[in-house]
Amino acid sequence: MSFTTIGLSDAMQRTVSASGYTTPTEIQEKAIPLALAGRDIIGCAPTGTGKTAAFVLPILQLLEKQKPQNGTGRHPRALVLTPTRELCQQIEEAIRTYGKFCRLKSTSVYGGVDIVRQFNSLRQGTDIVVATPGRLLDHCERRSIDLSHVEILVLDEADRMYDMGFIQAVRTIIAKVPRNRQTLLFSATMSREIRALVAEILKNPTVVEVGEPFTPVDTVLQQFYSVPQPTKLDLLVHILKNEVLGPTLVFSRTKHGADKISRRLEHNGFSSATIHSNRSQSQRTRALDGFRRRQFKVLVATDLAARGIDVEGISHVVNYDTPAFAEDYIHRIGRTGRAECKGTAVTFVSGEERSYLRKIENLTGKRFELKQYPGFSIPGRVESQPAARPAVEFQRKRQYYRTPRFA
Numbered sequence: 001m002s003f004t005t006i007g008l009s010d011a012m013q014r015t016v017s018a019s020g021y022t023t024p025t026e027i028q029e030k031a032i033p034l035a036l037a038g039r040d041i042i043g044c045a046p047t048g049t050g051k052t053a054a055f056v057l058p059i060l061q062l063l064e065k066q067k068p069q070n071g072t073g074r075h076p077r078a079l080v081l082t083p084t085r086e087l088c089q090q091i092e093e094a095i096r097t098y099g100k101f102c103r104l105k106s107t108s109v110y111g112g113v114d115i116v117r118q119f120n121s122l123r124q125g126t127d128i129v130v131a132t133p134g135r136l137l138d139h140c141e142r143r144s145i146d147l148s149h150v151e152i153l154v155l156d157e158a159d160r161m162y163d164m165g166f167i168q169a170v171r172t173i174i175a176k177v178p179r180n181r182q183t184l185l186f187s188a189t190m191s192r193e194i195r196a197l198v199a200e201i202l203k204n205p206t207v208v209e210v211g212e213p214f215t216p217v218d219t220v221l222q223q224f225y226s227v228p229q230p231t232k233l234d235l236l237v238h239i240l241k242n243e244v245l246g247p248t249l250v251f252s253r254t255k256h257g258a259d260k261i262s263r264r265l266e267h268n269g270f271s272s273a274t275i276h277s278n279r280s281q282s283q284r285t286r287a288l289d290g291f292r293r294r295q296f297k298v299l300v301a302t303d304l305a306a307r308g309i310d311v312e313g314i315s316h317v318v319n320y321d322t323p324a325f326a327e328d329y330i331h332r333i334g335r336t337g338r339a340e341c342k343g344t345a346v347t348f349v350s351g352e353e354r355s356y357l358r359k360i361e362n363l364t365g366k367r368f369e370l371k372q373y374p375g376f377s378i379p380g381r382v383e384s385q386p387a388a389r390p391a392v393e394f395q396r397k398r399q400y401y402r403t404p405r406f407a
Contacts, residue, residue, distance in 0.1 A: 111134055
């Protein structure tokens with residue numbers, strides 16, 4: 001099947017073709033015709049299967065076809081809610097790419113940047129707003145945005161918003177959006193809590209599922225290596241020095257750990273950058289842009305960025321720390337093997353992390369072989385020996401026992 005057979009307009013087909021795509025992914029093939037027909041949708045598919053285009057393309061076509069109901073164009077007609085700044089930027093970039101032949105304006109709204117610029121952008125009018133829940137509520141309270149004309153609402157990565165504690169904020173925002181709207185919900189996983197939210201906000205939704213739940217795409221080769229925690233840095237450097245790797249994404253459990261890994265890599269001659277919540281938005285943007293331009297060979301990130309990094313050509317994902325939550329494993333390794341390209345996911349497992357590996361196996365329904373990395377010797381531990389007694393001390397004690405009282 002091609003994009004010409006799923007209901008896209010000539011303008012949308014031109015943008016898709018100009019972007020280098022000729023065949024829709026399975027989630028796009030199933031979801032786009034339903035969205036164009038005005039149906040509410042629950043889309044569940046593994047990370048890296050093209051969910052963003054599955055809702056961006058129909059939004060652009062529907063808004064371009066229909067005139068604004070309020071006639072002014074100053075109020076957003078479509079709202080996309082997403083959990084992280086990086087996802088906001090990724091989605092807005094997709095809107096600009098696919099909307100190059102449309103007369104539509106988009107604005108992204110997220111924290112960590114100057115809110116005044118967002119005020120000015122919203123004041124000038126916009127058709128589509130892509131936002132994180134917290135910053136959007138700030139604008140609602142300041143009355144710099146009016147959601148009463150939203151025709152299409154998208155919840156992207158709703159389960160992640162739940163994990164990050166945004167669900168109450170999402171409910172508050174939804175209450176400000178007209179009830180007579182089209183709602184699209186896309187996610188890589190579908191928890192019980194999200195299914196409860198779905199029952200509240202969607203009207204007779206059509207469920208579109210692609211692949212097995214919690215199963216990475218088949219294009220990702222998964223490898224697990226046993227290594228003590230203190231030796232992980234040595235193994236990472238060994239792999240980078242001895243294997244032919246393309247752009248590599250390394251996941252650390254903590255922000256401090258991410259900084260430590262990056263410093264060690266730089267010390268060994270590997271260009272790297274870090275991205276986590278302690279970095280300013282400008283630092284995070286520079287790191288991500290530098291990684292895209294191949295200025296950095298390695299990007300070290302925490303789980304904050306697991307769903308917000310959409311970089312073409314990531315050859316390897318390295319789980320430096322085995323994720324404590326099995327769902328995070330799915331989202332981490334979904335950064336490679338995207339758009340039907342092949343990728344490799346390498347996970348370091350220390351003795352303390354073997355229980356996390358069992359959780360991953362239980363979630364995915366697979367058993368993974370835990371091996372030693374070939375050609376890498378784990379440094380042995382040298383047992384501390386008692387210090388030799390100084391010769392002076394030995395001579396003093398020897399003289400003491402030679403005195404007449406011991407004769």
